[in-house]
Amino acid sequence: MQTSAELALCECFYSIQGESARAGLPCLFFRLAGCNLRCLWCDSTYSFTGGRPCTVAEAAAWALGHACPLVELTGGEPLLQEGAYPLIERLLAGGKEVLLETNGTLSLARVPLEVSVILDVKCPGSGMAAYFCPENLELLALRKKRGSTDEVKFVLADETDFFWALDFVRRHGLHALVPVLFSPVRPGLEPERLAELMLAHQAPARLQLQLHTLLWPGRKRGV
Template identity: 55%
Template sequence: MPDSGSLLVSELFYSIQGESTRAGLPCAFVRLCVCNLRCSYCDSRYTWEEEGRVMSIEQVCTWLEDFPGALVEITGGEPLLQEAVYPLLQKLIAGGQEALLETGGSLSIERVPVEVGIILDIKSPDSGMMDRNHWPNIALLEQRQKAGSRDEIKFVLCSPADVAWAVDIVRQYKLTELVPVLFSPVIDRLSPAILADLILQEQLPIKLQLQLHTRIWPDAHRGV
């Protein structure tokens, strides 16, 4: 792993934000290598199967200068595994850029600046990683909301049983009263129509999310 001034980068790309409540917006993506999870449906295995390249924080920020004012998302892999992600986020904030951080939810978000919007995954049973969820993050989200942060929670779901489990979690922790909650289907395992029906049955303010970038560029598997 690089030192605290460098990042192990999988890819840098400028695209349309395909997920989250900011879906549809132009976004500069910094995808980092390395992940501590092995989700059954992972669509970015290359972030931990390939070596990537070491870049300084300054090099990443220089690349971002080509997209002034753009939304910036730091994703992975699991970005919180890399110590340099924190000074990178601070630099983005200082430069006035709107920054997002997508995390798999297995590590504490305590050190993420409140100015950064967190997209927090909660792993379902069918992901194979449910036991890795770091549940104290929910209390941290509540603290961040009081400080004005714009965070959200995402469930990637594989089956009706997954959906039922996710609904129980939403109700147990009153998540829809805390942050926007999104349910996203693994397309080859759970049809959007079935997920839509299940959401409607529950009568909860949950947003159905489909990966917009996969609809725009169905044959592209990275860099979008």
């Protein structure tokens, strides 16, 4: 049984941050193994299971020994692992800026305010829209009041997803709370078409392309 001092680590690597408001910045990544969703368009299915054993101390030492100030925890779903929390604490204590990419199904209640959360809201095209944790909308508002720098991301497989996401954003006033990112699935919703839709409907969001897939097309790991 995994403890809070242990991680199941799929990979760790140094690359360019590719899909957030910090896209383009050099970043250290921890991809933790395990996910509680099975999105139809997932591009990291290799992270669903397995992962090599690694202690929190070893993982933190790797990141803290690197000059890069930006570190991201991703997955899979990193919050499934109890060890993610002490790893975050060590990274923050060591002066790192920490990003957490999470699929929106688990509560953010234990995530430190100093962490910048990239919260996914799964659209119908993912097949996983029903699993969103509604509490996270209240927690985003609370974190914003306390100075956090979170953002929300919608991955859009088609035009139905676009209109669903647009309604979700406006209904919950997300655009007044955090930066909102709309990212197209390819193949599926072409970026040009998403741009047209966003302009035509005055979407209060930023069009987000996966920068790492443009820099290293075809590569799945280590980017």
